Each structure stands twice: as C-alpha cells, then as structure tokens.
Amino acid sequence: xxxxFSPFLAWRxxxxxxxxxxxxxxxxxxxxxMLLVDSVFTGFVSSIRQDVANSSPHLLVTxxxxxxDYQVLQPVIEAVEGVASSAPRLRHYGLLQPLxxxxxxxxxxxSQIDFDHARxxxxxxxxxxxxxxxxxxxxRDWLARESPFGTxxxxxxxxxxxxxxxxxxxxxxxxxFGLPGAVDWAARKRAGLPIEPDVTxxxxxxxxxxFGYERALRLPWLRHGDPMELVCVSFTEAGGxxxxxxxxxxxxxxxxxxxxxxxxxxxxVLLPIETLRTMLGADAADPDSVALVTxxxxxxxxxxxxxxxxxxxxxxxxxxQKALGGKTCSVLDWREQNPVMLGAxxxxxxxxxxxxxxxxxVAATVIFATLHLMVVQKTRDIGILASLGGSPRSIGAVFxxxxxxxxxxxxxxxxxxxxxxxxxxxxxxxxxxATCGLELFxxxxxxxxxxxxxxxxxxxxxxxIGAMLLSLxxxxxxxxxxxxxxxxxALSHE
Amino acid sequence: xxxxxxxAIAVTKDYRLGKQPIPVLRGIDLAVQPGEKLALLGTSGAxxxxxxxxxxxxxxxxxxxxxxxxxxxxQRSVAERARLRHRQIGFVFQFYHLIPELTALQNVMLxxxxxxxxxxxxxxxxxxxxxxxxxxEKVGLGHRxxxxxxxxxxxxxxxxxxxxxxxxxxxxxxxxxxTGNLDSQTANGVVELMFSIQRERGLxxxxxxxxxxxxxxxxxxxxxxxxxxxx
Ligand SMILES: Nc1ncnc2c1ncn2[C@@H]1O[C@H](COP(=O)(O)OP(=O)(O)O)[C@@H](O)[C@H]1O
Ligand SMILES: [Mg+2]
Numbered sequence: 001x002x003x004x005f006s007p008f009l010a011w012r013x014x015x016x017x018x019x020x021x022x023x024x025x026x027x028x029x030x031x032x033x034m035l036l037v038d039s040v041f042t043g044f045v046s047s048i049r050q051d052v053a054n055s056s057p058h059l060l061v062t063x064x065x066x067x068x069d070y071q072v073l074q075p076v077i078e079a080v081e082g083v084a085s086s087a088p089r090l091r092h093y094g095l096l097q098p099l100x101x102x103x104x105x106x107x108x109x110x111s112q113i114d115f116d117h118a119r120x121x122x123x124x125x126x127x128x129x130x131x132x133x134x135x136x137x138x139x140r141d142w143l144a145r146e147s148p149f150g151t152x153x154x155x156x157x158x159x160x161x162x163x164x165x166x167x168x169x170x171x172x173x174x175x176x177f178g179l180p181g182a183v184d185w186a187a188r189k190r191a192g193l194p195i196e197p198d199v200t201x202x203x204x205x206x207x208x209x210x211f212g213y214e215r216a217l218r219l220p221w222l223r224h225g226d227p228m229e230l231v232c233v234s235f236t237e238a239g240g241x242x243x244x245x246x247x248x249x250x251x252x253x254x255x256x257x258x259x260x261x262x263x264x265x266x267x268x269v270l271l272p273i274e275t276l277r278t279m280l281g282a283d284a285a286d287p288d289s290v291a292l293v294t295x296x297x298x299x300x301x302x303x304x305x306x307x308x309x310x311x312x313x314x315x316x317x318x319x320x321q322k323a324l325g326g327k328t329c330s331v332l333d334w335r336e337q338n339p340v341m342l343g344a345x346x347x348x349x350x351x352x353x354x355x356x357x358x359x360x361x362v363a364a365t366v367i368f369a370t371l372h373l374m375v376v377q378k379t380r381d382i383g384i385l386a387s388l389g390g391s392p393r394s395i396g397a398v399f400x401x402x403x404x405x406x407x408x409x410x411x412x413x414x415x416x417x418x419x420x421x422x423x424x425x426x427x428x429x430x431x432x433x434a435t436c437g438l439e440l441f442x443x444x445x446x447x448x449x450x451x452x453x454x455x456x457x458x459x460x461x462x463x464x465i466g467a468m469l470l471s472l473x474x475x476x477x478x479x480x481x482x483x484x485x486x487x488x489x490a491l492s493h494e
Numbered sequence: 495x496x497x498x499x500x501x502a503i504a505v506t507k508d509y510r511l512g513k514q515p516i517p518v519l520r521g522i523d524l525a526v527q528p529g530e531k532l533a534l535l536g537t538s539g540a541x542x543x544x545x546x547x548x549x550x551x552x553x554x555x556x557x558x559x560x561x562x563x564x565x566x567x568x569q570r571s572v573a574e575r576a577r578l579r580h581r582q583i584g585f586v587f588q589f590y591h592l593i594p595e596l597t598a599l600q601n602v603m604l605x606x607x608x609x610x611x612x613x614x615x616x617x618x619x620x621x622x623x624x625x626x627x628x629x630x631e632k633v634g635l636g637h638r639x640x641x642x643x644x645x646x647x648x649x650x651x652x653x654x655x656x657x658x659x660x661x662x663x664x665x666x667x668x669x670x671x672x673t674g675n676l677d678s679q680t681a682n683g684v685v686e687l688m689f690s691i692q693r694e695r696g697l698x699x700x701x702x703x704x705x706x707x708x709x710x711x712x713x714x715x716x717x718x719x720x721x722x723x724x725x
Binding site: 002008488 | 550573577578579580583585587591592593600605607608614615
C-alpha cells in the first residue's frame, strides 16, 4: 500500500523545489525536439519517397541484352497477368548544344568534381514513346506536375516555367514532342536558320527534347523551339579493333518536365525514342533494324496489391527471359530502381532517431541527477517520515512520485509544444521569410513550397510513453535509495 | 499494577567501527507503565538517544527484546514496525525535525497520512484537517497555521512538533531533549504544555534529558551511564 502522504509530499516537493522545474523543462524539450524534428524529417522523407516513386514506373524490365527488340517483348510482357501496359525506353548519353548561345559558356563547374550538366550540355538521354509512356508511366504528371501543396506551387508553376500543353493538343505533334509550326518558325529565325518567307508555309518537324526543370532554370535565355545540336557517341568492335562513331542530330527545346526527384531530373533529358533509335543506327525505315530498347516500363493493374507484386515480378522476369531465349534480365519495382537514394534517406532517418534517443537519454540523466540530489538533500526528511511511521515503500514512493510528476508534466507540455510547433511551423517560416528574409529551411534546395511536416499520432504516443517509462525508470533508482536509508542515520544527517 | 505499555528486556546495542564492536547499550531493562512520566537522565553520550530509537523501533537492538503491551515487536517486518510506530509512538526531537517545505498545518496533517491509503484519506480529509487545526490550536498556534518552519520561533516549532506527535493519537510519547535547544522560559512553556496534554490524555511519556530539575518533575527517574541503568 502506498500511504496518502507519498503523493502529497511528492507534489509539495515538486512545487517547492525549483530544481524539479529544471528537469521538467528537460523532459519537455526532449519530447518537443523528438516530435518536431521527427515530424519534419518524416515529412521530408515521405515527400522525397513520393518524388522518387513518381519518377519511376511501377516495374522496370531492365538489364536486357544488347539489341533487344521491343516488338518481340511487348506481346510477351503484356500477356503476363497483372500487367496493364508497357512502354519502350532507350537510354543513352549525349551532348546538347543550343545553336543560339548568348554568351561563352564555362563548361567546367566551380570545382574539380562539380560538373555542370546544364552548361556543359551533357545529358542522360531517355528516349520514350510519348503515347505509350503517357499510358504507362507518370509522364502527364511530369509535364504539369501538381504539387502536393496546391496549385501554383509545383516546380514548373512555381518557377513560372511555361509549358506547352502537348498532351492535350495534337497527337502527331506529341509523338515527337514537336512544337507548333509558328513556334518552330520563330525559333529558327532567332537562330539565323533558313526559313520560309511566310509563317503559315512552315510546318514543324524537328523532334523536341524536354529538360528537367532545373536544367532549364540554369539556361534562362532558352526559349521554346530553340534549335539544338545533339551528339551521341557509340562504339563498335570488329576484329579486335574498336571504332568510335558520332551521331549528330538536330532537335528543338520543347519544354520542361519535373518528377521532383532531383537525381532524375537534373541529368535526364527526355526525347522521342524514334529520334534516339535513328541516331544510334536503328532507323525504322530500315527493314533489318529492330525497335531498340534498353528497358521496358510496365504499368501494373490496380488489382495487384503490394503483396502480389513480387510474384508478378518473378512471372514477368521468367516470361521475358523465355522470350529472350534464356538470356537474363531484371524486373525491378520502384524501390529497387532507386536503391542508393532510398538507402541513404533510410539510414539518415535511423541516425536522426538515434540522435533524438540520445537527447532523451540526456533528459533522463537530468531527472536522475536532480532526483538523486533531492534524496541527498532530503535525507533528514526521510528519517522524519520514518519516525512518523512511514513505511520504506511509501517513502520511496515520495521520490518516485516526484519523478512521475516531472515526467508527466514535462511530457504533457512537450507534446503540447510539439503539436503547436508542427502546426505553426509553416506560417512562422513564411512570416519570418516575409518580414526578415530569414528561412528556417532552404525551400529552394528541396523544391518545396513549404516545410513538409508529418506528425504521426503513433509517434506522439510512443514518444510520450517512452519518455514516461524512461523517466520512471531513472526515478526508481533514487527512490530505492531513499527507501533503503536507515532511519536513525537519516535523522542525524546534517 | 497494569501491564507495561512499553518494555525493554536485556537490550544491548553495539555500533561497529571497522571490525570493532562498540557497545552503546549494555543490557537495559526498562518498563514504561501507561500514563506514567518517566525521565531518562544521563550525560551526553550515555546512550539515551540510542535507547529511545530502539524503544521506538527506529533501530533494532543487537540483543534483547522490545515489547509493546507484552508482545515482542522488534523482530517484526519493516512495514509492520512502521505501522506500530505510527499507532503507538509519537516522537519529539531536540531539533524539531519539521519538513521545511510544508506549513505548520501540513506538517501536522502529514502525521495523519502515514497509515491510510490515498483513497481512504480522501474520504476523511476534512476531518483530518479539522483535527490537525484543533491540535495546533491546542498547542497555541491557531494563528500560525500557514507559516513555514523557517517563519516560526524555536518554541513555536517545538509546539508544531508536539502537535504532530499527538495528532495520530499515540499511547507513548518519546521526547529526546525537547527543550535542549530552547531558552529556559520558552522551555518551561513547552514542558507545561506537554505535561498538561499528557495528564489530559493519560499518555505514557518518556522524557530524555540531562537536566536534573526537569527530571524531578517526572513520576520516575531512570539514570543511564555508559549504556547501563544506574540504580
Ligand atoms: N552511528 C553510530 N556509530 C557509532 N557510534 C555511535 C553512532 N551513534 C551513536 N554512537 C555512539 O553511541 C554513544 C551514545 O550515543 P547517544 O545515544 O546519541 O547518546 P546521548 O543521546 O545519551 O547523548 C555515543 O558515544 C556515540 O558516539
Ligand atoms: Mg542524544
């Protein structure tokens, strides 16, 4: 039985001894930090994961042999149960040089390892079949990316990057990312290329390339339709001799896209797959050529849940390998397509939670130290309580109760402060930015219009319960010491 | 004659200094009758406080027995001894031993909270508070209820301690030099108060002192020298 004096005295001590307020503040700040930092981090992580997922097709058939023909694979892939559609992809690399460059360009970046993709013109070329890609991947979303924070705040809209609404206008034009004749005519004129005297006589047939919006932002003088020289390089080997081939082509800047995943958007340039195939020598007009692909993007039917996905991946791989005559390939889900990025943020999150755990340990140490000090300072009181007939258990309960008050009040205040901070983080951030130009978080760096915060009730519960248990555990040690003191020695304590 | 309320039988107490046992009490036989005023007289270091602690079950005898109402109690469990101490004994110390964070009233009320659970106490809290106030009024501190010990004089503090010892209605008061820290006039007032309440309630009273005059006002004097009773 815990006697009535235990909670009574615990509360009096808590109120009267200022040192308790210190440890309450410690618990409060630890809980607050755990909630606020974690919710911002969880917000960032889930927004990054969302962007990474957005940049990836449901499944990607990849590691295909050289010279794989999409016409062979397409019926095989689409016959697999659970596959909704597929789209061919051809990856290569190249250099892009606008014909009309307003200034001499420093192609090397600012340091040895900084290689400016936008200025040097180096690009990972991703050839896509626009119509099939539209049905299979997230191309429509990439072209007019809706932000999770409402309209006007997507990278494209937020950066005032005008977008020609291809997908909704003309199927033929869209097939080669082509711009309207008038736009093409004006761009040729700017670049000093030969043009028809009359605009209406001109019909555009220059294939378009789409830049990730960050690349476009770094070339602000670039306008829709601006013609560019695109050069790819390939190698052939014959009789032990390697030959290098360059493939030049003329393309036009057709606009921007944004997946939100920086690692994808920065280097990748989208272009019509036929253009790239032709450049690499697989001209559709040549009857011997194949519909060259390096990968096939696959859209999975909605009826296939996350649990059924691995089985589908295996079925798909087996079917494709059979069609390839036993040659191997891989079928990756969106996570497997981005292992480095996702692994990095997962380990960062683990590190951060560890740091927060250390914060909690520090707060617990403060509780321990203050309560221990209390027991030493209150040794005589312990003897008095014993002489009045207080049982050791109830005397220990005084100090445990004191620790409980510290933990409970600190946790409640910390949770309240945490919830309020998370709620008002964005308004405060905006207000600071508006009034003193101060930014708590560099939004531009993350392409976000606000700080993504996400406070999970389960996290609040586990932080609160964890803080309480940890506090009670560390309070238990001084309480036990108090309970075990010898009454006479305690009474004569100076 | 009725049975003694409190009894020490062949009680010895050794303290250990290293391996060497130091005898502090050397075979004490003592019986306290109900309603009697007993003075324990002895010089400093004679073992008076130690005997009082052993009698009040705050400390265990090395050998010998302590009996309450004829029953041996010194070997009972810690919790049981705490309960007995609460029910039977009221301590008054030389240095008052009040809890500095609590007001006079709270210090007295604290004594009533020792043996009841939180829920039980909640039911009787008003009565308990009224009893504490009545007790403080009885010791003449009705106007000092909400003062902290630091805001009270030595005599007032000792009156609070007396009220605290009495509010749990014990049968024996063990007072360890209760006036040792007070000037003679204040001491006199405190002694008068203790004796009048003792008479009124028929309490047994063990008064430790080294003051012969004070001892003579008791019913019986037991002299202690070097841990033994001198006859
Ligand atoms: N904890 C202890 N350890 C060792 N010796 C002690 C301890 N407490 C008291 N003593 C010794 O016991 C003797 C009796 O002490 P005490 O009972 O306080 O005497 P009194 O109250 O008569 O002045 C003293 O000589 C004292 O030094
Ligand atoms: Mg003494």
